[in-house]
Amino acid sequence: MANQSSTPNQLTDARISPLRLRLIEDMSIRRMSPGTQRSYLSSVASFGEHFGRSPDGLGYEDVRAWQLHLIEAGLSTSAVNARITALCFFFRVTLNRRDAPEMIPLARAPERLREVLTPEEVARLIEAAPGPKYRAALSLAYGAGLRVSEVIGIKVADIDSVRMVLRIEDGKGQRDRFAKLSPLLLDELRAWWKASRPRVYMFPSRMSAFAAARQSG
Structure with a gap:
């Protein structure tokens, strides 16, 4: 269950923007597309909103709990992985936690053959x-x-x-x-x-x- 703490979320609170600006700068430096940037910002903000806290105050166990929440909510593997990939970038780059790739696993997507037109x-x-x-x-x-x-x-x-x-x-x-x-x-x-x-x-x-x-x- 989400923690309804009163700690402000720096990704959505207009009064506190340094964290959001830092994330945007990190993505812009790497020339990530506008669509990817919007997706990452939305995912990281939703992560913080779920726990009622700013994302930089959350840890890997919180990521795990949110990942399970998304799966239980019925999201597809690709949709869950898209959100978790955003968190991995946020932790590894913006928060400088270099162990993020090892600590934040992605779900394995089932491999299916695509239909090919004649x-x-x-x-x-x-x-x-x-x-x-x-x-x-x-x-x-x-x-x-x-x-x-x-x-x-x-x-x-x-x-x-x-x-x-x-x-x-x-x-x-x-x-x-x-x-x-x-x-x-x-x-x-x-x-x-x-x-x-x-x-x-x-x-x-x-x-x-x-x-x-x-x-x-």
Whole structure:
């Protein structure tokens, strides 16, 4: 049961912010994505709220108790591990407790085979796209193995039709990389470009504006 102590939680109490600022600085120094930072802040704050105390006043036994609480509450293994990973970072980096990785174990997730679409199913999926923009975007995601965030971040200048490669900036792990570009995929992208004449991003949207801000930051 949560301890209803009156000790203020520095992650949520607006009057006491040094701990929150320190955690944000630690994440920013390591160039963690905005989404990861929000997730970590939320997890660490929830940890403190559960016990009614500031997180820096809690220990590994409290982490264990909260982990059991999350499991008993019915959260999935991945959801529990996401929260515990945030606590591991908080203890190891922000609180400088170097033994945190050994003291805060993650639950082992069950390994399941993923369903793989047949080429015919993929073709039907792409053909069912509502318009040439989405057909080109789906073709790009499938043909080059890109994530959604990578597709919306592709610029016209990233397509190299001479070397037949595609430049992906700020991909997973905030790394740049190249992907192969097939002649069929190049034709699909050219058809979309001729139809819409995008200037910077191949698929302009509010999300591509977010991608631009992330890459410039």
